[in-house]
Every structure is written in C-alpha cells, then in structure tokens.
Amino acid sequence: MDLQIKNLLKTFDGFVALDRITLNVEEREFVCLLGPSGCGKTTLLRIIAGLMPYDAGELLMGGRDLGAIPARDRGFGIVFQSYSLFPNMTVAQNIGYGLKIRKAPRDRIAARVGELLDLIKLPKVADRYPWQLSGGQQQRVALARALAVDPSLILLDEPLSALDARVRADLRTEIRDVQRRLGIPTIMVTHDQEEALTLADKVVCMNHGLIEQVGTPQDLYLRPRTRFVADFMGSSNLLPTAWVRETMPHLMPGRPDGAESAFEACVRPERIAVTPAPDAEGRVIDLTFLGNIRRLRLSWRGRELLAETNRDPGVEPGAAVDVSVAADACAWVRA
Amino acid sequence: MTAPSLTLTDKARPRRASRPLDERLLFGACVLVPVVALVLFFLLPLATIVWRSFTEEAGGIGVANYLALFRTPGILRATGNSLLVGTATTAVCLVLGFAVAYAAQRTRVSGKRFVAAALSLPLLAPSLVLGLGLIFLLGRNGLVSNLLGIRLNIYGFPGLLIANVLYALPQAVLIIQAALRQSDARYYDAAEVMGATRLQQFLGITLPNVRFGLLSAGFVVFTVTITDFGNAVTIGGDFSVLATEIYNQVTGQMKFGIGAAVGILLLLPTGIAVYIERVAAQRQFGTASESALPPVPDRLPMRDIPLFLVTMTLALSITAVVATVVFASVVRLWPYRLDFTTKHYSITLSGGYDPLWTSLGVSAATAGIGTVLLFALVLGLRRMPPGLAKAVYLLAVLPVGVPGLVLGLSYIFAFNLAGTPLHMLYGTALLLALCNFYHYHTQGFLTMVTGMRAVPAALEEAAGCLGGGVLRVLGDVVVPVMIPTLLSVFFFLFMRSMVTLSAIIFLVSPSTNLAAVTVMRLDEAGFVSQAAAFSTCIMAAVAAAALAMRGALALAGRRKAA
Numbered sequence: 001m002d003l004q005i006k007n008l009l010k011t012f013d014g015f016v017a018l019d020r021i022t023l024n025v026e027e028r029e030f031v032c033l034l035g036p037s038g039c040g041k042t043t044l045l046r047i048i049a050g051l052m053p054y055d056a057g058e059l060l061m062g063g064r065d066l067g068a069i070p071a072r073d074r075g076f077g078i079v080f081q082s083y084s085l086f087p088n089m090t091v092a093q094n095i096g097y098g099l100k101i102r103k104a105p106r107d108r109i110a111a112r113v114g115e116l117l118d119l120i121k122l123p124k125v126a127d128r129y130p131w132q133l134s135g136g137q138q139q140r141v142a143l144a145r146a147l148a149v150d151p152s153l154i155l156l157d158e159p160l161s162a163l164d165a166r167v168r169a170d171l172r173t174e175i176r177d178v179q180r181r182l183g184i185p186t187i188m189v190t191h192d193q194e195e196a197l198t199l200a201d202k203v204v205c206m207n208h209g210l211i212e213q214v215g216t217p218q219d220l221y222l223r224p225r226t227r228f229v230a231d232f233m234g235s236s237n238l239l240p241t242a243w244v245r246e247t248m249p250h251l252m253p254g255r256p257d258g259a260e261s262a263f264e265a266c267v268r269p270e271r272i273a274v275t276p277a278p279d280a281e282g283r284v285i286d287l288t289f290l291g292n293i294r295r296l297r298l299s300w301r302g303r304e305l306l307a308e309t310n311r312d313p314g315v316e317p318g319a320a321v322d323v324s325v326a327a328d329a330c331a332w333v334r335a
Numbered sequence: 336m337t338a339p340s341l342t343l344t345d346k347a348r349p350r351r352a353s354r355p356l357d358e359r360l361l362f363g364a365c366v367l368v369p370v371v372a373l374v375l376f377f378l379l380p381l382a383t384i385v386w387r388s389f390t391e392e393a394g395g396i397g398v399a400n401y402l403a404l405f406r407t408p409g410i411l412r413a414t415g416n417s418l419l420v421g422t423a424t425t426a427v428c429l430v431l432g433f434a435v436a437y438a439a440q441r442t443r444v445s446g447k448r449f450v451a452a453a454l455s456l457p458l459l460a461p462s463l464v465l466g467l468g469l470i471f472l473l474g475r476n477g478l479v480s481n482l483l484g485i486r487l488n489i490y491g492f493p494g495l496l497i498a499n500v501l502y503a504l505p506q507a508v509l510i511i512q513a514a515l516r517q518s519d520a521r522y523y524d525a526a527e528v529m530g531a532t533r534l535q536q537f538l539g540i541t542l543p544n545v546r547f548g549l550l551s552a553g554f555v556v557f558t559v560t561i562t563d564f565g566n567a568v569t570i571g572g573d574f575s576v577l578a579t580e581i582y583n584q585v586t587g588q589m590k591f592g593i594g595a596a597v598g599i600l601l602l603l604p605t606g607i608a609v610y611i612e613r614v615a616a617q618r619q620f621g622t623a624s625e626s627a628l629p630p631v632p633d634r635l636p637m638r639d640i641p642l643f644l645v646t647m648t649l650a651l652s653i654t655a656v657v658a659t660v661v662f663a664s665v666v667r668l669w670p671y672r673l674d675f676t677t678k679h680y681s682i683t684l685s686g687g688y689d690p691l692w693t694s695l696g697v698s699a700a701t702a703g704i705g706t707v708l709l710f711a712l713v714l715g716l717r718r719m720p721p722g723l724a725k726a727v728y729l730l731a732v733l734p735v736g737v738p739g740l741v742l743g744l745s746y747i748f749a750f751n752l753a754g755t756p757l758h759m760l761y762g763t764a765l766l767l768a769l770c771n772f773y774h775y776h777t778q779g780f781l782t783m784v785t786g787m788r789a790v791p792a793a794l795e796e797a798a799g800c801l802g803g804g805v806l807r808v809l810g811d812v813v814v815p816v817m818i819p820t821l822l823s824v825f826f827f828l829f830m831r832s833m834v835t836l837s838a839i840i841f842l843v844s845p846s847t848n849l850a851a852v853t854v855m856r857l858d859e860a861g862f863v864s865q866a867a868a869f870s871t872c873i874m875a876a877v878a879a880a881a882l883a884m885r886g887a888l889a890l891a892g893r894r895k896a897a
Contacts, residue, residue, distance in 0.1 A: 046524075049524075049528050050527075050528070051524050051527060051528070070527075071524075071527045071528050072527050072528070072529070072530045072531060072532065073530065074528070075530070076528055077528070077529075078524070078525060078528040080521045080524070080525065082519065082521055082627060082628075084519060084521035084522055084524070084525050086522055086525075086526075086539070086540055087522075087544060088540070088543035088544050088546075089543075097526070097529055097531075097539070098529035098530060101529060101530045101531050101535060102530060142525075145525075145529070149529065149530070155528075
C-alpha cells in the first residue's frame with residue numbers, strides 16, 4: 001500500500017510547523033525525512049502515526065482517508081529514539097503486546113515472538129527485562145515490537161540517534177535488510193545526512209516546515225537544487241555567479257536563466273583538483289589530515305575554497321597550487 | 336627486596352597527593368561526630384530494646400516475653416484491632432491516594448492547588464487534631480448529631496479509620512505521585528500506535544509501573560496507622576489498639592519486657608516497606624532514561640468528573656476537620672453556643688503554656704543540632720573511601736525503618752538505667768530533641784545528600800586550586816549552594832518535632848512536657864475546647880515556621896539570582 005500526503009498544514013498557536021506538505025511514499029519504499037531540529041520532520045511523522053491532529057490537507061493510505069482513524073486503528077508500527085520499551089514487561093511481552101491487544105491466541109503470539117527474535121538476531125533474550133539489555137539490543141526489540149503486528153507502514157523516529165557509532169552502523173544495515181526483506185513501506189526521521197544517504201530510497205530534505213527537495217540520495221548529493229540542501233548534505237563550496245563567470249567560465253553553460261543573485265554554483269570539495277605548481281596563483285592556507293581523506297583550505301582568486309583529496313597532495317601550508325574544476329562538477333542551486 | 340618488585344607495587348598503588356593534616360582532621364571529625372551520635376542515640380537504644388525483649392522477668396535469656404504476648408488478652412485483642420484498622424486504612428488510602436495522585440499528575444482536573452494545600456494540612460498538626468476535629472463534627476455532641484438530633488457514635492473503629500485515613504493520606508499521595516512521575520510519554524504513544532485503548536494502556540502500562548509505589552505507600556500507611564498514638568487516644572474509645580496498649584503496659588503496668596517484644600514486632604512492617612522501596616529504586620534506576628518525556632496531562636470528562644468530585648470531597652473534608660478545631664477553640668460551647676470567646680485560651684492544666692515553649696525550644700534544638708550534624712556527615716561522606724561511605728550511608732538511612740513508638744520505647748530502655756553515664760540525659764529536653772532528630776534522621780539525611788549533589792566536585796576543586804583553604808572553600812562555595820537545602824532540612828526537623836507524639840510520649844516528664852502531649856492530656860481530662868485552643872497554637876506555630884521557610888527560601892533564591 002502507498003501513502004499519499006496532500007497539502008498537509010499544521011500550525012502551533014499561529015506558528016506554521018508544516019506548510020502544505022505534499023509527498024508520496026510508494027509500496028516497499030524507504031523514505032527518510034531529513035532536516036535540522038525544528039524543521040517539522042518529527043511533527044510530520046507524528047501526524048502520520050495519528051499521535052497529533054493536523055489543520056488541513058489530506059492523508060491517504062492505499063486510497064483510504066486516515067483523517068478520521070485514530071492511531072490505534074491505523075495498524076502502523078513505530079520506533080522511538082528513546083527505545084520506549086514498556087519497563088514492566090519482558091522482551092517477549094513487549095513484542096507480543098500488539099498481538100495480545102488484537103486478542104491473538106497465546107501459541108500464535110509465542111510463535112511470532114520467536115520468529116521476530118530470530119529476525120533481530122537476539123533469540124535468547126525473551127525473558128529478560130528491558131533494563132537488562134544494552135541500548136542497541138533494546139532498539140532491536142523495539143523494532144521487533146513494531147513489526148509484530150505486520151504493520152502496513154513503519155515509522156522510525158530517529159531510532160539510531162541514542163546509540164554509539166559502532167552499534168549505529170550495525171543496526172543501520174540491519175534495519176535496511178529487514179525492510180528490504182519484508183517490503184513494508186517505511187518512513188524514518190533523521191538529522192544525520194549520512195544515515196539518510198545510506199538507508200533511503202528517497203530522501204525528503206526539509207527546512208522550516210517546507211520540503212526543500214525530494215529525490216534519491218544521489219540526486220540530493222550530486223544535484224542539490226537549493227543552497228540549503230547543498231549545505232546540509234555534506235560540505236560544499238557555494239560560489240556567486242559573478243565570480244564563476246570571471247574565474248571558471250566553463251561552468252556557466254549549465255546555469256539556469258535567472259537574476260544574477262538567484263543561483264549559486266555548488267562545487268563539492270572532492271571535485272576540486274589541486275596540483276602543486278611553483279608559480280601558480282593558489283595558496284594552501286592549511287591542511288587537515290582526516291585518515292581516509294585530506295582536507296585543504298585554499299586561497300584562490302580572492303576566495304577561500306575547500307578541497308578534499310584521498311591521496312597525499314604533497315604540499316605544505318603556504319605552498320603554491322593550481323586549482324581546476326571539471327565542467328560537470330558543478331550544480332547550480334537556488335540561493 | 337629487589338628493584339623490579341618495588342616498581343610493581345608502585346604501579347599497583349597509584350599515589351595520591353596527600354591532603355594537608357588540618358583538612359584530614361576536619362573531614363574526619365565531620366564523619367566521626369555524627370556517626371558516634373548515631374551509634375549512641377540510635378543503634379545503642381535499638382540494641383537495648385532487642386536485648387530487653389529477650390531478657391525474661393526472672394533474669395534469664397529467652398523468648399518468654401514473646402510467648403507472654405499470647406497469654407495477655409489485652410495485647411491479643413489490641414493486635415487484632417490494630418491489624419484490622421491498619422488493613423482497612425491501607426486499603427482506603429491506596430484507592431483514594433491513587434485517585435488524588437493520578438488526578439494531580441496525569442489529568443487537568445481543576446482545583447489541583449487547593450487539593451495539594453488541603454492535603455498538606457495534616458502535616459502541620461499533631462495527628463490527634465484530626466481525631467479531635469472529627470469528634471467536633473461527628474461525635475456524640477458534635478455538629479452533625481446536634482443538627483440532625485441523633486446521637487452518632489464516632490468513637491471506636493469508624494472514627495479511628497476516618498482519622499487515620501485523613502492523617503496517612505498525604506503521605507500515600509506523595510509516594511504514589513512520585514511513582515507516577517516516573518514515566519515516559521513514548522510508552523503511551525507506542526501503545527497507542529500498537530492499538531491499545533485507553534483502558535488497556537492504563538491496565539497494561541500505568542498500573543504495573545506504579546506497583547512498587549503502591550506497595551511502598553501501602554506499607555508506609557500501614558505502619559503509620561498501627562504505630563500512631565494520637566488518634567487512637569482521642570477517638571479510639573474502647574477500641575484498644577497496639578499503640579495504646581503498649582503505652583499502658585509500659586507506663587501503666589511497668590511490663591517492660593512485653594513492651595520491648597511488641598516494639599520488635601512493630602519493626603517488621605516498616606522493615607518490609609524500606610526493603611521494597613530499595614528494590615523499587617533499583618528497578619527504576621534501570622528504566623529511567625534521560626530523554627524521557629513526561630506524559631502530557633489531558634482531559635477526559637468520563638474520567639475527570641468523578642476524579643474531580645472525589646478529590647474535592649477529600650480536600651474539603653480535611654479542611655473542614657482542621658477548620659472545625661480552630662473554630663471550636665474560639666466559641667463558648669461547641670456546638671451549642673457559638674458566640675465568640677477567647678476563654679479557652681487560658682489553659683487551666685498545670686503549667687499553662689509552658690509545654691508550648693518547651694516544644695518550641697526542643698524543636699529549635701532538634702533542628703539546629705540535626706542540621707549541623709547532617710551537614711557535617713554529608714560533607715565528610717564525600718571524601719570517604721567508597722566502601723566505608725556506603726556503610727555509613729546505610730546506617731544513616733536506617734532510622735526510617737524504626738517507628739517513633741519503638742524509638743521512644745528504646746530510649747527508655749537505654750537511658751533510664753541508673754548508674755550509667757547516659758542516665759543523666761534521661762528526663763532532659765536535650766534527650767527529647769535528640770529522639771526527635773533520630774526519629775526523622777533519614778528524611779533529613781536524604782534531602783541533604785540530594786542538596787550536596789548540586790555542589791559540583793569540580794567547583795570545590797577549582798576553588799581549592801586557586802589557593803583557598805578548606806574553610807574558605809566551604810564558606811565560599813559549598814555553603815552558598817547548600818543554603819536552600821540547609822533551610823529545608825532545618826524547618827523540616829523543626830515542624831516534625833513540633834507535632835510528633837509517638838516517640839516522645841514515653842519520654843516526657845512533668846518538667847519537660849511537650850505541646851502535643853498537652854493536647855492529649857487536655858482531651859483526656861475532658862477540656863476539649865482547651866485542647867482545640869492548644870492545637871490551634873501549635874498549628875499557628877508550625878504554619879509560621881512553614882511561612883518563614885518559604886520566605887527564607889525566596890530570600891536565598893533572590894540573593895542567588897542577584
């Protein structure tokens with residue numbers, strides 16, 4: 001089943017939290033709502049879950065209007081950042097809670113719980129209490145609990161934010177695998193662009209209650225359409241039109257028509273080629289070693305540029321370097 | 336000895352820069368004095384009462400005192416009555432306490448502040464004031480009997496039950512409310528999305544998660560009820576209970592062995608209550624998450640209207656009972672001649688208002704000694720090795736498990752021994768002050784520990800590194816941060832000491848009579864209006880102390896902000 005959101009409006013005491021959002025989530029699709037805190041992504045998720053009312057617009061699941069259906073009858077699954085396992089229930093009771101509510105027979109609940117514990121690779125924790133598990137384990141159980149009732153949609157509210165870097169990476173892969181295998185449409189809220197890039201089929205980049213851009217991870221990274229997206233998805237050099245016309249005229253053909261200040265060129269640091277040359281005009285300001293890459297701050301033709309390379313460029317701060325950008329390395333974004 | 340082994344020992348024991356001698360002496364004394372006092376005025380009496388309970392009248396050691404309990408018909412009946420009234424009070428308090436706590440914590444029922452204020456009234460007064468007020472309202476010569484022209488009989492089980500419920504309810508509410516506060520809105524969001532109805536959420540999440548709170552509240556109410564003295568004396572009538580029976584056995588018939596045995600048995604329920612609280616604290620430690628969002632109170636007419644009616648009725652009843660006492664103290668002959676008079680305020684019992692002044696003095700001493708000792712203890716505890724600190728901590732929280740009645744009894748056994756150096760304390764106001772302090776030691780200690788947590792260790796270290804001596808650091812860093820806590824502990828000890836009856840009833844002498852005891856004596860002697868007047872004076876003093884505390888806290892807060 002697919003989810004359609006049309007012109008969804010939500011205000012809090014006059015403050016517009018969601019400004020007529022329109023968005024489709026296809027069957028089997030993994031969608032990430034990405035944005036800084038306060039952009040409205042969690043509000044949107046809570047509205048979809050039915051935990052919060054909305055002011056205007058439409059919310060359709062497989063063509064059926066969700067507006068009048070309370071959260072408890074929507075049949076979705078939800079996972080929160082804070083795990084939120086019921087502290088008074090064992091792992092098995094937590095996972096089986098939704099089925100118990102639906103008055104499933106006891107042996108079916110037990111079978112389903114066993115199946116899900118295998119799925120999340122924690123077959124032996126059924127009788128433990130949440131406080132006896134690590135954060136990563138608790139979050140897996142929370143995922144199993146959400147999956148237990150065969151939800152038609154899974155909602156994930158920053159599920160990985162509270163975990164250590166290592167556990168986060170592992171669980172990220174696992175969530176992706178499980179979602180692929182079960183084919184349940186999933187919406188995840190995150191403020192971590194790397195998470196969105198690695199997990200999503202479709203990334204929805206939000207800012208101030210508006211959708212800035214919707215697209216595949218590649219789209220958003222390689223072809224950002226707005227300055228906000230370019231800035232939020234990784235680092236970039238944002239260059240004004242006049243300067244580009246003067247210094248890199250070969251980038252100009254790709255520029256859409258529009259006023260001088262309407263567009264800026266976005267050049268990713270790794271697309272700036274740096275070669276040492278004794279009498280070149282570029283200067284290295286400083287150099288940071290980050291393990292897999294090296295990051296250089298350059299001064300070139302009156303601007304400061306950020307470049308990244310995965311080889312040793314063989315330069316020291318103060319060295320003279322030549323700077324070049326390929327014609328296809330630039331995306332023009334709305335300023 | 337070879338060189339390598341030397342380096343090994345060096346490595347195994349990382350060296351710490353040793354503290355200056357004066358600092359070590361100061362913090363050593365900080366711990367030593369309160370701990371010695373705890374041993375002398377808490378552990379020693381407790382050990383004595385245990386010892387006396389096994390000392391037979393003939394002089395041998397054995398369980399004869401315990402066996403004698405079964406052969407003393409008064410004790411058996413009183414035990415049965417105590418269990419009956421204790422269980423009934425507990426059941427009623429749990430149901431009503433949960434309703435009040437739930438209304439306050441999870442709903443937007445109106446009038447919450449009034450209910451909270453009304454519930455704090457019983458804490459301002461000696462327990463028997465509630466009994467007194469009930470008699471004025473529902474007694475044979477009470478307002479209701481008079482208006483309806485019938486003769487209600489409130490004395491005995493029904494009166495005691497109502498008085499105990501009104502007295503213990505605030506304590507139950509506090510515990511249950513604290514348990515209800517420990518939750519996360521996400522539990523309910525998750526359950527909602529999973530399809531649970533409100534009722535299912537309540538039964539599946541809310542209730543199970545406060546079960547330790549309910550259990551703990553239940554034991555506290557039960558203990559308070561079976562060891563409370565004031566209400567049993569005022570309104571109990573012929574319905575004899577353990578607390579009054581023990582008093583009669585010890586002070587009336589001088590059967591100390593039996594008194595000691597009953598005292599030991601009374602330790603059981605509180606022991607269980609304390610144990611449950613510890614288990615609950617550990618469980619909650621596992622579930623408390625820093626990112627937990629408190630559940631948002633909401634409106635639901637079907638639930639809120641009955642809740643509103645119940646909580647309001649309770650709050651109004653408590654207010655009415657306490658207000659009646661005050662009102663009855665200023666009318667000529669309650670409830671027949673309601674013209675204003677102050678004649679009941681001239682106390683005819685010997686000593687007049689002396690006990691009130693003694694009470695104020697004893698309470699000030701309790702608060703002063705207590706605050707200083709607790710502050711020193713908590714201060715020293717910080718710098719002790721963890722193992723030892725844990726042992727001292729355990730000792731410091733132990734007094735909460737000993738009902739006042741048992742503590743008072745144990746003081747008789749420990750200090751009424753001619754020929755021991757401690758005997759000279761017996762019958763003095765100082766001993767009363769100490770008894771009150773150790774009666775409420777745990778609550779004061781825990782408040783102090785919480786307050787001390789607000790003093791970051793780094794702050795002290797920073798001040799120390801800047802070259803401040805210990806006393807400078809204390810005066811400039813620790814005390815300013817701790818002032819609100821010190822004030823709270825001081826006034827808490829003062830107010831409790833003003834109203835408590837159960838411990839000191841065994842220790843007062845004609846020269847050191849206390850206010851709460853005087854109310855009881857006046858009531859016993861039939862001077863009910865004077866008892867009401869004297870109660871009103873106590874309540875006024877305690878209310879003034881409460882106001883003074885608020886004022887002082889506000890002042891301290893303002894100075895901090897400035």
